[in-house]
Amino acid sequence: xxxxxxxxxxxxxxxxxxxxxxxxxxxxxxxxxxxxxxxxxxxxxxxxxxxxxxxxxxxxxxxxxxxxxxxxxxxxxxxxxxxxxxxxxxxxxxxxxxxxxxxxxxxxxxxxxxxxxxxxxxxxxxxxxxxxxxxxxxxxxxxxxxxxxxxxxxxxxxxxxxxxxxxxxxxxxxxxxxxxxxxx
Amino acid sequence: xxxxxxxxxxxxxxxxxxxxxxxxxxxxxxxxxxxxxxxxxxxxxxxxxxxxxxxxxxxxxxxxxxxxxxxxxxxxxxxxxxxxxxxxxxxxxxxxxxxxxxxxxxxxxxxxxxxxxxxxxxxxxxxxxxxxxxxxxxxxxxxxxxxxxxxxxxxxxxxxxxxxxxxxxxxxxxxxxxxxxxxxxxxxxxxxxxxxxxxxxxxxxxxxxxxxxxxxxxxxxxxxxxxxxxxxxxxxxxxxxxxxxxxxxxxxxxxxxxxxxxxxxxxxxxxxxxxxxxxxxxxxxxxxxxxxxxxxxxxxxxxxxxxxxxxxxxxxxxxxxxxxxxxxxxxxxxxxxxxxxxxxxxxxxxxxxxxxxxxxxxxxxxxxxxxxxxxxxxxxxxxxxxxxxxxxxxxxxxxxxxxxxxxxxxxxxxxxxxxxxxxxxxxxxxxxxxxxxxxxxxxxxxxxx
Ligand SMILES: Cc1cc2nc3c(=O)[nH]c(=O)nc-3n(C[C@H](O)[C@H](O)[C@H](O)COP(=O)(O)O)c2cc1C
Ligand code: SF4
Ligand code: FES
Numbered sequence: 167x168x169x170x171x172x173x174x175x176x177x178x179x180x181x182x183x184x185x186x187x188x189x190x191x192x193x194x195x196x197x198x199x200x201x202x203x204x205x206x207x208x209x210x211x212x213x214x215x216x217x218x219x220x221x222x223x224x225x226x227x228x229x230x231x232x233x234x235x236x237x238x239x240x241x242x243x244x245x246x247x248x249x250x251x252x253x254x255x256x257x258x259x260x261x262x263x264x265x266x267x268x269x270x271x272x273x274x275x276x277x278x279x280x281x282x283x284x285x286x287x288x289x290x291x292x293x294x295x296x297x298x299x300x301x302x303x304x305x306x307x308x309x310x311x312x313x314x315x316x317x318x319x320x321x322x323x324x325x326x327x328x329x330x331x332x333x334x335x336x337x338x339x340x341x342x343x344x345x346x347x348x349x350x
Numbered sequence: 351x352x353x354x355x356x357x358x359x360x361x362x363x364x365x366x367x368x369x370x371x372x373x374x375x376x377x378x379x380x381x382x383x384x385x386x387x388x389x390x391x392x393x394x395x396x397x398x399x400x401x402x403x404x405x406x407x408x409x410x411x412x413x414x415x416x417x418x419x420x421x422x423x424x425x426x427x428x429x430x431x432x433x434x435x436x437x438x439x440x441x442x443x444x445x446x447x448x449x450x451x452x453x454x455x456x457x458x459x460x461x462x463x464x465x466x467x468x469x470x471x472x473x474x475x476x477x478x479x480x481x482x483x484x485x486x487x488x489x490x491x492x493x494x495x496x497x498x499x500x501x502x503x504x505x506x507x508x509x510x511x512x513x514x515x516x517x518x519x520x521x522x523x524x525x526x527x528x529x530x531x532x533x534x535x536x537x538x539x540x541x542x543x544x545x546x547x548x549x550x551x552x553x554x555x556x557x558x559x560x561x562x563x564x565x566x567x568x569x570x571x572x573x574x575x576x577x578x579x580x581x582x583x584x585x586x587x588x589x590x591x592x593x594x595x596x597x598x599x600x601x602x603x604x605x606x607x608x609x610x611x612x613x614x615x616x617x618x619x620x621x622x623x624x625x626x627x628x629x630x631x632x633x634x635x636x637x638x639x640x641x642x643x644x645x646x647x648x649x650x651x652x653x654x655x656x657x658x659x660x661x662x663x664x665x666x667x668x669x670x671x672x673x674x675x676x677x678x679x680x681x682x683x684x685x686x687x688x689x690x691x692x693x694x695x696x697x698x699x700x701x702x703x704x705x706x707x708x709x710x711x712x713x714x715x716x717x718x719x720x721x722x723x724x725x726x727x728x729x730x731x732x733x734x735x736x737x738x739x740x741x742x743x744x745x746x747x748x749x750x751x752x753x754x755x756x757x758x759x760x761x762x763x764x765x766x767x768x769x770x771x772x773x774x775x776x777x778x779x780x781x782x783x784x785x786x787x788x789x790x791x792x793x794x795x796x797x798x799x
Contacts, residue, residue, distance in 0.1 A: 235533075
């Protein structure tokens with residue numbers, strides 16, 4: 167299911183464990199499995215942006231469910247990475263409205279700029295490029311998402327600035343990050 | 351200017367926060383419902399309003415609510431569908447990030463009507479940041495006594511939680527959403543039983559779209575009849591339209607049902623016409639699943655009547671010459687657009703999003719994607735166009751959930767209205783060149799066909 171690389175010493179810190187408890191409390195007694203998706207998001211954000219088998223086993227133990235129940239869910243939803251990804255996962259929308267507004271040019275530009283193809287990671291482990299389906303930002307197309315942040319009304323110049331900034335920052339982006347909301 | 355019910359205050363600075371929202375009449379519907387109405391009376395107003403589900407199917411909301419089973423001693427749930435993933439649709443995102451308290455208020459009033467003491471808002475995973483906005487609004491609502499135990503001293507209690515998805519369009523289908531809320535794969539359930547009888551954790555559940563729930567606020571405030579007086583025929587009230595594609599002013603617009611499509615596309619109040627002085631070629635009027643219509647048929651019905659933005663008028667002519675309101679995802683395409691390539695992006699989407707339970711959907715969507723890819727690669731034959739028609743026909747009506755149909759309809763409509771364009775590519779593969787490098791960002795191409 168993954169590339170042989172594995173995590174060691176997997177354990178949430180106290181804050182995260184507190185958060186997991188809070189998540190479980192949202193559902194009726196005995197329905198703690200409902201917390202699986204939110205807990206997987208938390209785990210992915212804490213453990214280097216992907217879910218290795220030991221991480222999934224740890225999540226299973228936290229929720230008192232069987233590991234297979236975690237694997238089958240993690241492999242169903244596209245936001246969960248079962249292989250390591252770069253610090254910045256660049257998800258470019260390619261569906262109709264974005265395609266109409268030039269998404270293919272954006273993808274091609276990023277491929278050239280980073281020297282990778284769709285689905286690949288740069289050698290320095292900084293960027294992974296992934297084309298994705300409609301992200302609900304069709305009115306501000308073309309767009310991409312990196313971590314939790316939407317980048318909209320893209321031009322090739324905007325992409326250049328973004329990639330340069332991300333590289334300088336050098337930080338891992340996660341879906342749990344705070345975002346700045348410009349359009350809305 | 352058209353009347354606005356949901357977005358009338360969305361441009362007020364600070365409306366995201368509780369204080370400003372409250373100063374502008376926020377939470378009045380909760381006060382009114384809990385203090386002076388019975389749950390049945392609220393359901394009655396929603397019935398009178400004629401409100402129809404805004405998630406895509408257009409089912410009458412009051413009727414759906416009255417189907418909710420009420421066995422003694424079993425909890426009931428209201429689950430808000432904020433999975434919004436139908437390509438072309440972004441209105442729920444706008445509403446939730448711009449005026450989150452409107453959804454929270456609607457959830458409280460609606461939960462009261464349904465007798466639910468715990469409710470959930472299921473938000474698509476990619477809108478993670480919106481879960482933060484909603485959680486902040488919910489915390490403010492708790493702090494001000496609109497949520498929790500014994501709200502306003504009426505004895506009614508409600509807890510409201512946000513649930514986040516993991517990136518799967520199929521979880522917008524209500525039974526898949528409930529599976530996902532239970533921490534499982536988003537495989538749609540076989541119906542019946544319907545969620546109103548057996549929903550989340552086997553308890554009676556109502557699933558409603560974000561916009562539907564928000565509309566309950568003005569309905570309770572002003573009465574069902576006032577709401578029903580807006581709009582036309584069985585399309586009452588206002589509708590949020592997500593407008594995208596080759597128009598001058600993409601964005602979310604609240605329209606009164608019944609304005610003409612022509613006004614919507616060309617007036618300055620809405621889309622502001624087609625970009626770069628181009629001609630309109632085609633429109634997908636209600637999100638990726640609904641049939642695409644060429645310019646002549648989207649502006650006028652086959653009978654030559656102006657087409658209106660309403661459930662009935664958009665559907666006039668059935669699938670032969672009409673389309674559907676769907677989720678209100680309005681995608682406009684100018685004359686440089688390749689309908690075949692656009693269809694390919696839709697078909698690829700459905701293949702990617704099929705949950706894989708039913709063979710006609712799992713295999714059919716992939717097969718259609720491959721055939722379209724072959725045509726766009728310059729290797730198509732005339733037989734491939736007929737093959738596409740056959741595949742889509744064999745998906746329709748043979749699957750557990752409507753995703754199969756949602757994948758089939760766009761293919762059928764594209765062939766029905768633009769067959770000559772498919773044939774042109776098949777007969778002249780060199781024409782594909784124009785499409786492959788079509789729509790460069792800064793360099794407009796010539797019309798494709
Ligand atoms: C494949 C598929 C995807 C759907 N996606 C959504 C969605 O993203 N949001 C939504 O509100 N309804 C969606 N629906 C419709 C829901 O199943 C359901 O009808 C709706 O949430 C009911 O709410 P309403 O009556 O308020 O519209 C989808 C249906 C299907 C078949
Ligand atoms: S129609 Fe498609 S998405 Fe729906 S249940 Fe069947 S395989 Fe899954
Ligand atoms: S089509 Fe790209 S965000 Fe919707």
